[in-house]
Amino acid sequence: MMPTHLRPTVAPMFRLQFEPAQDGWVLLYPEGMVRLNAPAAEILRRCDGLHTIDEIIHELEAAFEQPALRDDVCGFLGQARQRGWLQ
Amino acid sequence: MSPAIKPLPAQRPPLWLLAELTYRCPLHCVFCSNPVDHMAHRDEMGTEDWRRVLTEARALGAVQLGFSGGEPLLREDLEELVAHAHGLGFYTNLITSGIGLTEARARALKSAGLDHIQLSFQDSTRELNDFISSTRTFELKSRVAALIKSMGWPMVMNCVMHRYNLPHVGRIIEMAERLGADYLELANTQYYGWAWLNRHALMPTVDELRDAEAMVMAHRARTEGRMKILWVSPDYADAKPKPCMAGWGSLFMVVAPDGKALPCHSARMLPGPPPPDLREVSVREAWFDSETFNRYRGQAWMSDTCGSCDERHTDHGGCRCQAFQLTGDAAATDPVCPKSPLRGVVDALLEGASGRRAAEQSAQALGAAPQPLRFVPGAARTTPGLIHRSDAASLALIRDQILPGGPAGVDEARAAAAAATASVPASPGPNAC
Numbered sequence: 001m002m003p004t005h006l007r008p009t010v011a012p013m014f015r016l017q018f019e020p021a022q023d024g025w026v027l028l029y030p031e032g033m034v035r036l037n038a039p040a041a042e043i044l045r046r047c048d049g050l051h052t053i054d055e056i057i058h059e060l061e062a063a064f065e066q067p068a069l070r071d072d073v074c075g076f077l078g079q080a081r082q083r084g085w086l087q
Numbered sequence: 088m089s090p091a092i093k094p095l096p097a098q099r100p101p102l103w104l105l106a107e108l109t110y111r112c113p114l115h116c117v118f119c120s121n122p123v124d125h126m127a128h129r130d131e132m133g134t135e136d137w138r139r140v141l142t143e144a145r146a147l148g149a150v151q152l153g154f155s156g157g158e159p160l161l162r163e164d165l166e167e168l169v170a171h172a173h174g175l176g177f178y179t180n181l182i183t184s185g186i187g188l189t190e191a192r193a194r195a196l197k198s199a200g201l202d203h204i205q206l207s208f209q210d211s212t213r214e215l216n217d218f219i220s221s222t223r224t225f226e227l228k229s230r231v232a233a234l235i236k237s238m239g240w241p242m243v244m245n246c247v248m249h250r251y252n253l254p255h256v257g258r259i260i261e262m263a264e265r266l267g268a269d270y271l272e273l274a275n276t277q278y279y280g281w282a283w284l285n286r287h288a289l290m291p292t293v294d295e296l297r298d299a300e301a302m303v304m305a306h307r308a309r310t311e312g313r314m315k316i317l318w319v320s321p322d323y324a325d326a327k328p329k330p331c332m333a334g335w336g337s338l339f340m341v342v343a344p345d346g347k348a349l350p351c352h353s354a355r356m357l358p359g360p361p362p363p364d365l366r367e368v369s370v371r372e373a374w375f376d377s378e379t380f381n382r383y384r385g386q387a388w389m390s391d392t393c394g395s396c397d398e399r400h401t402d403h404g405g406c407r408c409q410a411f412q413l414t415g416d417a418a419a420t421d422p423v424c425p426k427s428p429l430r431g432v433v434d435a436l437l438e439g440a441s442g443r444r445a446a447e448q449s450a451q452a453l454g455a456a457p458q459p460l461r462f463v464p465g466a467a468r469t470t471p472g473l474i475h476r477s478d479a480a481s482l483a484l485i486r487d488q489i490l491p492g493g494p495a496g497v498d499e500a501r502a503a504a505a506a507a508t509a510s511v512p513a514s515p516g517p518n519a520c
Contacts, residue, residue: 012241013241015202017150021100021147021148022099028150028178029203029241030203030241030270031180031203031205032151033102033178
């Protein structure tokens with residue numbers, strides 16, 4: 001579990017980008033691509049080195065009018081860091 | 088809300104475009120997968136056509152773009168094409184030997200927006216690197232690796248593996264670590280083009296592959312978190328056919344130097360009408376409407392063996408080029424598959440490799456001199472069993488119309504190419520050093 005005062009950012013090896021043809025966000029890296037579903041994209045888009053994890057959670061809870069997203073967000077961030085997407 | 092990776096839609100545009108800008112290359116690698124008749128296709132598309140192709144592919148939805156060849160740095164418009172692609176929103180990869188990557192060009196490519204460079208190596212030793220590529224390039228590649236790192240690019244090192252360098256795999260991994268690679272791709276030789284011509288000399292035994300893979304796994308555990316090591320499954324030795332290109336015409340388009348659009352690097356050798364020419368038709372027409380791209384799409388073309396198999400959604404019937412080369416029928420079940428009625432062809436190849444090694448070893452045990460392999464550029468020209476990629480060898484193959492497009496004719500092709508290479512000057516190419 002990552003401390004929630006951290007401000008994660010997408011690792012330099014990766015590029016987050018919206019793809020109109022796929023109608024979705026993708027994570028691009030050397031000779032590869034990950035398609036993200038909408039929740040994953042909403043989280044990663046906020047990993048800009050400015051938002052803390054707490055702020056990301058609050059923003060998403062407000063934006064999607066869902067009260068308890070902490071576990072989902074933290075779970076995904078843990079996975080993303082393990083895959084090297086975040087630093 | 089459960090974040091996950093989105094499943095693929097059924098119908099889609101190409102996502103991956105490989106732009107083979109040129110078949111020209113300063114190296115002469117014996118495992119090159121370019122077509123052996125590359126000299127018949129050397130009329131390269133110009134800058135404007137390439138720009139249009141990139142624009143059209145991006146508009147359809149392609150997002151990954153590889154600049155490859157031959158050696159793409161031999162194109163003087165590479166920087167312009169990278170800048171154009173970057174402006175369109177492609178993720179741009181340069182797949183290079185590093186020959187010609189000066190500091191000035193590296194800076195120009197960086198400012199054009201190039202995202203990543205994949206640098207090829209042949210071995211951890213200068214002797215084998217220079218022998219395999221028939222050039223003196225080992226130190227240059229080390230300098231280029233340092234340049235790539237200093238410019239802040241992620242660096243992927245690629246090393247094509249075969250019987251000669253598999254025993255060095257541990258040292259190759261250590262070298263990649265020293266050079267600061269983020270990824271190391273250990274690409275077992277895929278037997279197409281020149282590698283098909285040279286397959287008997289290049290092919291490791293199943294035991295040699297297993298030993299090397301064990302070494303890779305040990306290092307992989309050690310380098311986790313610092314350097315990712317990819318081990319590309321070896322052709323033939325795997326128990327399952329490879330899901331080639333993730334399915335024919337599924338997400339990948341190769342554009343050859345002469346503008347022909349192909350579903351894979353080697354598809355030009357397959358029978359059928361000529362592939363679509365992007366100087367004449369759009370990327371959209373080539374992808375959706377051409378016979379070339381539709382021929383092995385989906386499952387209707389499959390043999391009964393594949394069409395009734397549960398694995399067909401996963402392996403897509405395997406590799407069409409492999410099926411054609413080994414059975415003469417491009418629509419056959421990939422003979423690597425244990426269910427293929429022609430699996431014996433693959434077993435014979437594997438047994439051949441073991442038999443040759445056993446013969447070498449017993450000859451050595453009896454005191455006979457081992458077959459000489461002189462690790463000197465130029466000496467390769469006269470080494471029995473290996474044909475270095477060269478323009479002269481290609482011209483000889485075209486002249487004699489003996490192309491390794493099928494099981495027959497390969498030995499004649501080797502002889503013709505060997506005769507041609509004997510007359511090639513031994514000095515390395517102008518860009519080698």
